[in-house]
Amino acid sequence: MKAWFFARQLFRWFVVSLIFFMGEARASSDKLTILNWEGYLAPKVVQKFERTNNVEVKQILFDEEADIVPLLEKHKDQVDLVVASTLTMNKLKARGSLLPLEKALLPNTKLIKNRWQSDSDYVVPYTWGTTGFAWRSDRLERGPKNWTEFFSLVERFPGKVALISDPGEYLLAxxxxxxxxxxxxxxxxxxxxAAYLRGFDGKLRYLESDTSESNPLISGDLVLMQTWNGDAAFLHNHHDARVRYAIPEDGCMIWQDSFAISAEASSPSLAHQFINFMNEGRIAGANASYLGFASSNPLALLYADGDYVNDPIIRPSLAGLDDCYFYDTYPDQVSRAISDSLPERK
Incomplete structure (x- = not known):
C-alpha cells in the first residue's frame, strides 16, 4: 500500500514537473522581437499587446535606414518583425530575408487601400509621409516653393540651411x-x-533626423531644413509653434514604412498576431496619435485624437499628392552611383 502511495506521489511529481517545465519552455518562447526605429511604436500600445497576450516585446533599435540590413543579419536568429521603408523591404525580399504573409491571419488589414500596397504578399503598410521643407516663421517670412528656391536660400543663409544626412534624400533634392x-x-x-551639391560645400549642412528640443531649427541655429513631415509636425506641436512645413511643388516624394516578418522568425504566428493587433481600429488610432505620422489604415482616423485628424502637416490632402512619387527601388547602376557619389554627410 505504501509502495503504491509513493509510486502515485512520484507520478504526480513527474506530471507537475513536466507541466512546469513545459510552461517554462512556452514562456521563454513567447517573446516577440522587433527591429525598429526608436520611438516608432506607442509604448502603451506595446504594453497592451504584452498584457493581452501574456508575451514580452523586445525591440532592437536603429538610427539610420542603412543599419537595417546589417542588424538583421547580425540578429537574424532573434528578429521576428522588421519595420522599414519600401526600398529596404525590396532589398530584404531580394535577399530572401522575408517570410510570405499568411493573409488569413491578418483580417484587420483588409481595409488598407491599394495605394499603400507595395508588395502585399510580404509587407503590411504601417505609416506614410512626405519629404519637404521646415522653417521658423520668425526667421523666414515665407518658405521655399520648390527645390530651386531652397538652394537659393543657402547663399542667403550660409551654414543655416540643412539637408537630411541620407544620400537618397539629399541627392534627390x-x-x-x-x-x-x-x-x-x-x-x-x-x-x-552630386556635383551640384559640391558647389555648396562649407555652406550647406547635413543632419540626422532629430525631434528633440535640441534640434537646431528649434535652437535657432538653422533657418531652413529638409525634413520628413512627421518630424516637422512633432517640432511644431511639441517644441515651437512657429515651425512651418511645406511640400515642394516640384520633386514631391512620398515615403512609406511597413511591417514584414523575418524569414528566420522564431515566432511567425506571434508576428502575424502583432501586425493584426496593430491594425485594430482603436489601436491604430492610438498609435498614430502618439507617432504623429499618417497611418496607412483608414480606421485610425475614426479613433485618433483631433489634433492628429486635423493636422495638415501629418495628413496632407491626398488630392495634393497626385503629382508626387513613391520611393521605389532604383536600377542597380543608379543605386551604385548613389552609394559611390558621396560619403554620408554630417
Missing part, C-alpha cells in the same frame, strides 16, 4: 533643383546631382 521632374533614371543624373 539636388536632382529636382536641376530641373528634373521625376526621380533618378540613370547614373549620370546621380553624378550631376
Amino acid at each position: 539636388a536632382h529636382f533643383a536641376l530641373g528634373n521632374d521625376r526621380p533618378f533614371r540613370t547614373a549620370s543624373e546621380v553624378n550631376l546631382a
Whole structure:
C-alpha cells in the first residue's frame, strides 16, 4: 500500500514537473522581437499587446535606414518583425530575408487601400509621409516653393540651411533643383546631382533626423531644413509653434514604412498576431496619435485624437499628392552611383 502511495506521489511529481517545465519552455518562447526605429511604436500600445497576450516585446533599435540590413543579419536568429521603408523591404525580399504573409491571419488589414500596397504578399503598410521643407516663421517670412528656391536660400543663409544626412534624400533634392521632374533614371543624373551639391560645400549642412528640443531649427541655429513631415509636425506641436512645413511643388516624394516578418522568425504566428493587433481600429488610432505620422489604415482616423485628424502637416490632402512619387527601388547602376557619389554627410 505504501509502495503504491509513493509510486502515485512520484507520478504526480513527474506530471507537475513536466507541466512546469513545459510552461517554462512556452514562456521563454513567447517573446516577440522587433527591429525598429526608436520611438516608432506607442509604448502603451506595446504594453497592451504584452498584457493581452501574456508575451514580452523586445525591440532592437536603429538610427539610420542603412543599419537595417546589417542588424538583421547580425540578429537574424532573434528578429521576428522588421519595420522599414519600401526600398529596404525590396532589398530584404531580394535577399530572401522575408517570410510570405499568411493573409488569413491578418483580417484587420483588409481595409488598407491599394495605394499603400507595395508588395502585399510580404509587407503590411504601417505609416506614410512626405519629404519637404521646415522653417521658423520668425526667421523666414515665407518658405521655399520648390527645390530651386531652397538652394537659393543657402547663399542667403550660409551654414543655416540643412539637408537630411541620407544620400537618397539629399541627392534627390539636388536632382529636382536641376530641373528634373521625376526621380533618378540613370547614373549620370546621380553624378550631376552630386556635383551640384559640391558647389555648396562649407555652406550647406547635413543632419540626422532629430525631434528633440535640441534640434537646431528649434535652437535657432538653422533657418531652413529638409525634413520628413512627421518630424516637422512633432517640432511644431511639441517644441515651437512657429515651425512651418511645406511640400515642394516640384520633386514631391512620398515615403512609406511597413511591417514584414523575418524569414528566420522564431515566432511567425506571434508576428502575424502583432501586425493584426496593430491594425485594430482603436489601436491604430492610438498609435498614430502618439507617432504623429499618417497611418496607412483608414480606421485610425475614426479613433485618433483631433489634433492628429486635423493636422495638415501629418495628413496632407491626398488630392495634393497626385503629382508626387513613391520611393521605389532604383536600377542597380543608379543605386551604385548613389552609394559611390558621396560619403554620408554630417
